Amino acid sequence: MDFKTFKTVYEKNPVLEYVNKRAGKEPLATIKVVTYNHAKYISTCLDSLLKQKTNFDFEILIAEDESSDGTREICKKYAEKNPHRIRLLLNSRANNIPINGKPSGTFNSVYANFSAKGKYITTIEGDDYLMDEKSLQKRVEFLENNEQFVACFHNTKVIDQETSKEHHVFNYRRDRTIKAEDLLKVWIHTASLLYRHNLVNLFDEDMKNIVCGDFILRGKLAEFGAAKYIYDVKPAVYRKHNQGIFSPISLEAKTKLAIDGLQYLLNHYKTKKSNLEINKSASNLYLSYFVSHLIKDRKIKLNYLKKSFLYGKEANYSPCQIIKEFLYLKLYRL
Incomplete structure (x- = not known):
């Protein structure tokens, strides 16, 4: 499904955009931030992205899903202060695509995916953040120099907000290649995953009732090649809490x-x-x-x-x- 068709079928109210003031060529990479009711966490997330040190241009594309807790207002302030870096999409809940009778983030995420301008794209939830200021640089650099790989990623630290317990997803001690047929078997958190944006169409009619978008992404990337685990990057942080989409369910x-x-x-x-x-x-x-x-x-x-x-x-x-x-x-x- 192309962007025009998607908008025609699913966009009930227009998505408003705070257009940034970047001049010149398109960004090499897009950091897509999907957020809904993350007022407690969104500043930490955006600060970690604005601190990224790169030798190339990148955009921070925030997809805000009409939060009710003040998240939207915080995102507007960040967009106004950082017009050369941030593009802000203001979605309406009228556009929501329900899954199994419950609201979902599908429209918000898919619309942002179509809107991203980077050759490479990575997605981060508004309640997560990056610890390494060179995370984006190292991942983009790897894909630029290794055309045979479709994606690359690094470690993630999972922090339980209720108990403060934490653990790392991977115990790898060096770089590691994940073969295409193994991409579905490895849980790669989206905040650490960078992939080639032009490879996959992330939405079609059969996906309307599918919640596990990151799983589908890895499955579709597998059709084009392997991914690389990069050891020498501090982990992304995934916050586990009861307000999340998956944490509360059985x-x-x-x-x-x-x-x-x-x-x-x-x-x-x-x-x-x-x-x-x-x-x-x-x-x-x-x-x-x-x-x-x-x-x-x-x-x-x-x-x-x-x-x-x-x-x-x-x-x-x-x-x-x-x-x-x-x-x-x-x-x-x-």
């Missing part, structure tokens, strides 16, 4: 969302005739999700099992291979 609910995303990707791969290894990896992951997380509803589980056999067959898995995989995952709870 493990079973998260699993169902992931399975919905995998179903979408498997159908997408079939249409695009994606390579066998990626298709196998997605089929394998599809099976492991509902087995390992022990969905309670027996009818739902059986339905997923039947579909996993079908997807496995399309990925050239023999029935014997699928049964062995099922038993292995069930035994070890992987």
Whole structure:
């Protein structure tokens, strides 16, 4: 779906833009900030982005989803003070695309994606932030010098706002290549992920009920190549709190969302005739999700099992291979 069609179908009220005053050529990179009711955190986020030190031009594109807690007013002040760096999109809640009967950030995020001008793009939620002032420089530099990679990323520190407990997502001690077929298996937080903007179309009609946008992004990037983990960058910070989209929901609910995303990707791969290894990896992951997380509803589980056999067959898995995989995952709870 192109931008014009997206606007025609989904934009009920016009999105207003604080146009920045950058002169000259387009920015090399876009930092997309998606925010809704992040008044407690948004200043820390934006300050960390404005401190980025680069030898190239970049834009900070804020997509503000008509918050009710003062976030919009804070974003306006930042845009007014930094007109050469910040572009601010002021969305209306009338444009919201509900998923499973609940409001979502889909319109806000997709509209911003279409609006981004950079050759490279990275997305950060308004309640997260970067710790390293050279984060953007190092990631862009890597992709500029390594055309065979579609994306690169670094570590993330997860901080629980309720308990103050924290942990790092990765324990890698050096740079590491993540093969295309493994991109779905590795949880890469969006704040650390930089990718080539022109590779993927991040929205179509079949995605209207898909919540796991970062998962879909990795799955679509996998069609074009591998990603690189960059060790020598301080981690991004992901705040885990009860106001987040995913943190408050149950493990079973998260699993169902992931399975919905995998179903979408498997159908997408079939249409695009994606390579066998990626298709196998997605089929394998599809099976492991509902087995390992022990969905309670027996009818739902059986339905997923039947579909996993079908997807496995399309990925050239023999029935014997699928049964062995099922038993292995069930035994070890992987």
